[in-house]
Amino acid sequence: MKKIKLEKIKIGTLLDGKISTNKGSILYPNKTLFTKQLIEKLKKDKIDEIIFEAREKEKPISDEEKKEEDKIEKILEGFHYGGITRETIRESAISFRNITYNMLNGNDSIDFDSCKNSIFAVYEQIKTNPSAIVNLLDIKTHDDYTYCHSINVGIISLALAQKMGYDDETVKLIGLGGFLHDIGKISIPASLINKTSVLSEEEKRIMKSHPSHSYRIMSKDKNINPRIVNMAYEHHERYDGKGYPRGISGDKLDDYSVIVGLADVYDALTTVRSYKPAFSPEESISIIETYTGSHFAPRIAEKFINDIQNSLNKKNDFNKGSLVLLNTLELAQIVYLKNHADGEEVVVNLLTDSKNKKLNKTISVNLNDDKKRSIKRSVKFNELDGDSLKVNLTSSTNL
Ligand SMILES: [Fe+2]
Incomplete structure (x- = not known):
């Protein structure tokens, strides 16, 4: 066991073991990468010293941990970053990894500050780089749905919220809602999440409980804005009231939830899954158009369709030789x-x-x-x- 002053820890330091505070509470159960955001968070929480317990050398990295590491690398390999830097996407991936890892290890609280920092960093880049929206079309990955999907939905929600003309704080709030919308899937057995064959009625019922799990997990945490909880709770509701879990419709649905729901569907359509190919952005928006008025509130869906359409037009304008x-x-x-x-x-x-x-x-x-x-x-x-x-x-x- 070793005490380390926070000021001695450099950005990028990777400590392979358990990190706790000098009051004994475990901060991170395993391998931790000290990102700029993490160091700032610890400083903000007035933690100036950490206790590090190195992992026993003979203990090999578990398959689960290896899988987690591979996932992050896969995300970074597969991502086309558009106007967003690799480092920022890495921060988001690490932040999401830490959340899921802590939860899977029985720690039911979300490292909300880390999520906030990641999403805010993405937003800063979207804001300062006018071509980032065009490049949003490139932000796609080939594999590993769970992680990539959360990051993509966070980014797409941010971009759409910005296009809707919301103020900065609201845009970030909606981005966070997108980032955390599927957090309840942690409570669904992995065997079911990864199942590629047709689900039975009972399995479908369990899968459809994930928005309620998101609600249960997040509503306990008083740091999390209730609108974020609501976005996760409502992202599978439909404009015509035929969605789930509550079947609420029309204007009773929060606009923020509709934005996250659209981002969720758009990302699902444009991603390759074991049971379907990836649709192109053009095909995906035409599918969304078909469901406008039934699944999606026309006022918001039309804005989304126009925005992607404009991005496609712009993108097609700029080729080599243009x-x-x-x-x-x-x-x-x-x-x-x-x-x-x-x-x-x-x-x-x-x-x-x-x-x-x-x-x-x-x-x-x-x-x-x-x-x-x-x-x-x-x-x-x-x-x-x-x-x-x-x-x-x-x-x-x-x-
Ligand atoms: Fe979902």
């Missing part, structure tokens, strides 16, 4: 476009100067490095004025 108008009024052509872990890298060749005069030599600009230039909009080839490569600026209402 012509774009920069904020400097220079015309350029995309010559390199690649999604990296920490965002999109775009290199353009400038074709004209800001006065529409054709350039005599090729100038390449990496827009990630050049902070003064950014893409204002795409330019269709028919907007060009003959050989001079001039954009017919007056034809555009965007200018």
